[in-house]
Amino acid sequence: MDAEAVVTCPRVVRTAADPIRLSHSPDTRLSDPWGTLGHVDELAQEEHALRELAEEKLRSLAGEHAKLREDQWTAIRALVVDRSRALVVQRTGWGKSAVYFIATALLRELGEGPTVIVSPLLALMRNQVAAAERAGVRAATINSANQEEWENVQEQVAMGELDVLLVSPERLNNPDFRDNVLPELSADAGLIVVDEAHCISDWGHDFRPDYRRLRTLIAELPEEIPVLATTATANDRVVRDVAEQLELGEREALVLRGQLDRESLRLSAVRLPTAQARLAWLANKLNELPGSGIIYTLTVAAADDVASFLRDRGFEVASYSGKTETAERQQAEEDLLANKVKALVATSALGMGFDKPDLGFVVHLGAPSSPIAYYQQIGRAGRGVERAEVLLLPGPEDKDIWAYFDSLAFPSEHIVRRLLSVLGEADGPMSTAALEPRVELSRSRLEAVLKVLDVDGAVHRVRGGWTATGEEWTYDADRYARVAKARQAEQQAMVDYLATTGCRMEFLLRQLDDPHAAPCGRCDNCTGERLSTEVPGEAVAEVEQRLLRPGIDLTTRKQWPSGMSALGVDLSGRIPATEAASVGRALGRLTDIGWGNRLRPLFAPDAPDAEITDELFQACVQVLAGWGWERRPVGVAAIDSRRRPRLVASFATRIATIGRLPFLGRVLSTGEAPAAVNSAQRLAGLTTSLSLSPELEQNLSAVDGPVLLIDDRVDTGWTLTVAARMLRRAGAGEVLPFVLAATA
Structure with missing residues (x-):
């Protein structure tokens, strides 16, 4: 064997002694050649x-x-x-x-x-x-x-x-x-x-x-x-x-x-203190890695940032994620297969099924949340070569990213029951777009829940959308809890993998219950051969300068969600140009590996509200200096923040002061904050909770030109979209959104 x-x-x-049957019965369709x-x-x-x-x-x-x-x-x-x-x-x-x-x-x-x-x-x-x-x-x-x-x-x-x-x-x-x-x-x-x-x-x-x-x-x-x-x-x-x-x-x-070990793989983990040090280390190491390979990141933003930096350093690389256009993804795959690029910088979208026997290395900038997922990704390498390098460079932000994806688990029972009730009361099939305003779920989560309910027999997909079957359905809370607990255990196993002093391959194989798991004799722990973590200071400084180049474009919404009339809101179709915001700016993304690492602590759930730091403010000044607007703003307005009023107020007033611009007033946020569940419900809540302060309305009537609109962060984009519409309708010639952080 x-x-x-x-x-x-x-x-x-x-066993081989079992009788061979080329047919199961005399009237079978099969011939017996x-x-x-x-x-x-x-x-x-x-x-x-x-x-x-x-x-x-x-x-x-x-x-x-x-x-x-x-x-x-x-x-x-x-x-x-x-x-x-x-x-x-x-x-x-x-x-x-x-x-x-x-x-x-x-x-x-x-x-x-x-x-x-x-x-x-x-x-x-x-x-x-x-x-x-x-x-x-x-x-x-x-x-x-x-x-x-x-x-x-x-x-x-x-x-x-x-x-x-x-x-x-x-x-x-x-x-x-x-x-x-x-x-x-x-x-x-x-x-x-x-x-x-x-x-x-x-x-x-x-x-x-x-x-x-x-x-x-x-x-x-x-x-x-x-x-x-x-x-x-x-x-x-x-x-x-x-x-x-x-x-x-x-x-x-x-x-x-079968036995899952692949004798060509050489597993190592390299711990470096900062994202800048990790990227500088990789840039210095990349030419030494054999052949071409894959550099995995945990987020789309990180994939784009890393690919951009490595290209600036002269490497032939391309980014690859679920947001990459289909034609571009196919071209990137073909370029890697033909060794026209040194690496694809990819999210997990490049995984199952990509077959390149001579793939020479797999690097992870950030640890996946599961050792099983990690094994699946490193399995891309070393199929047809004697040696392939597998490098893991974890970061302290990895756990935050794991927690975010955990938050997208199956929703609570009352939300699912509400979905079933809406479908049950409908006169006919309902599309996902029609359901979204009535259920507290984002579009992507709504679609995922409908698929689960379809499999469970509670709903059925037909032409025109979804219908309720009327079949009894049980919310399997125990199973969902067990799955969540299993996910937590996998995350801890990944932490343990990084800390283990034993064989790394054996650790992964035991997570997969491979009965053949044994020390590989090849990984850094087995051989005692450790990769140097020394990185020249000037290399780290270069990366820091590149990653901390402040400012990203910020595009607000262009189209109102469908189905708003069901929520009593008379908004539909494309947002008129006379009521829309212009392209704005954010200092950085919460998910990127540059400013994201500085912004995430500011927006942590337990972070205290405080005035903007000098470091962040000076970076914002750089963003303003490089904006390149057609007309200089004539004033500054700010959106009220319930959770971080000091941060937003200090941000707006300091921007007004340094730009020698009048502070025009605030966009008020009253009542309960609308839940960020889906576009339709978010928008409906904002149309009733946002209003212009009397001071702002009066000042807008006296100015003629663009208004700089300040907020702390942008998630869905609907707050800025609704606020910009109000400002435009009150007389602002143009609205230029400016925020500290963008979620994506």
Whole structure:
């Protein structure tokens, strides 16, 4: 046997001596090109012939010297011969895609229908289509980026011209696809594949509610259709949950879990005191790292900042995040694959499925919140090279970023009940845009909750939006609490990983419940070889000068949210130019690695209200000096702050004084502060809570020109948008927003 071990889940035991079945019943659709199967030696001969054919397919896929691993053959045999359900948990680069492409080729020769692969990322789909072509398998995708091809692809499937159809999990609940395409496709499929199956479990590091619809799909499959689930990052808890979600335990199934260590990886952790020191260290070290690689950051802002700095230092790098345009992302991937760039500076958006065998390094500027997610990301490196460097540079701000993402967990029960009540009272389907004004959830969270409720059977997506099913639904508070507790445990494990004096790879593998976990003999702790943390002072100063270059553009809203009439607010469509704010400025983002590190303590929940510091004020003066406005402001106005009135007042009056401008007055904030839940409700609250002070109204009637509008921070942008509209309608010729911090 190969080093990868065969591990069984409940009710699962399979050995090479089990009888091979090319069909389950006499009336099966399958032919038997290998003859009638009866005697044991005949079975052995037929199995040998089948394996030879599988080896031939592998050579087409991976080269003339490629040979199937024993576990690869075990999985292929289970799918093609026994028509079983299987879960394969193997390290990245092990060859999981070879299993389903070879199984597809064999099943197609037996006359079976196409394979349906549910795949989570566009980058993964592109790689899989290319790999399928190498194996002589005709593949196509249906995803959000190729809508113009959907009809043609569906026709190819209907005509039997495709061997593999890759679909994104989101497609599974598109009404047209779900109701008209999927039933026929699943009934005629030769194989169903769930790639990156850990996404189906909310215990996994990349839970996606769309994946849970697969449970219904698989439960309704004809019994003879095999199912394969694959992942590289699943511990025992996730494996059990995936098996439950996909009902792998309801019939005989196979679980293959292999050794996850990759002998090419050299893990190290480097602790440096500041973000400036970390970036200076990386800039000095980058040319020494082998080949090309990935530099991971925790936020989009950090990815942009780091990429910009490294480009200024002469490195060929590109930023990559969920906010990068699709075409730019694809070009960045191709440039990295072709070694045209030294690195992609990326968020976790570059993860599953990106396949570059010669990737020479993975660097993390900031620690991910989970050792399992960390293992998944470093698994991009070292697949086809003898040595790859894996470097982790943690920062004190990491925990703040973890806490922010924790705050986006499943909402409280009363909010979810309100959503169900609104849908239940509706006369027909409601779109997400129509729901948003009525429910205290942001658009993205609302969509995520609807997907979970859809999977739970409480709501149903139809043409035109969502409807309530009327089915009884239980808020599973215990499960949500257990998931939150598990997340906290993972964060502590990441802290422990950084502090461990033992083998780093063994630590990660034990987090993944790898039974083969053992000291690697390669990491910094095993070898005692520590990377120097010395950074020339002038290099740190250069980074500090670059990162603390003050000022970012601030664009306010251009369009009113839909559905405002339901909240009694007569605002709709595009905001007129005569009522809109101009492009403003913020000193920095709370999420960046420059000013963000100075601004975050100022806005911490327990931070006292105090006057603006000289350091921040002088930086704001630099922003003003470099603004380049067409007309100089004629006055300064400020927005009331409930939490930081001293900060805003001192900020505004000092700006007025140094600019020799009159302070015109305040935008008052009365009543309860509107909750920042979604755009519609936020806007509705602001239209009643904001007003101009009499002093400000009087002064605006006496000035002619732009007004500098001061606030402490901008989150959604609606406060500045509404305040600017009021100022413009009261006579301000232009409104120039100026804040200390932008949330994003």
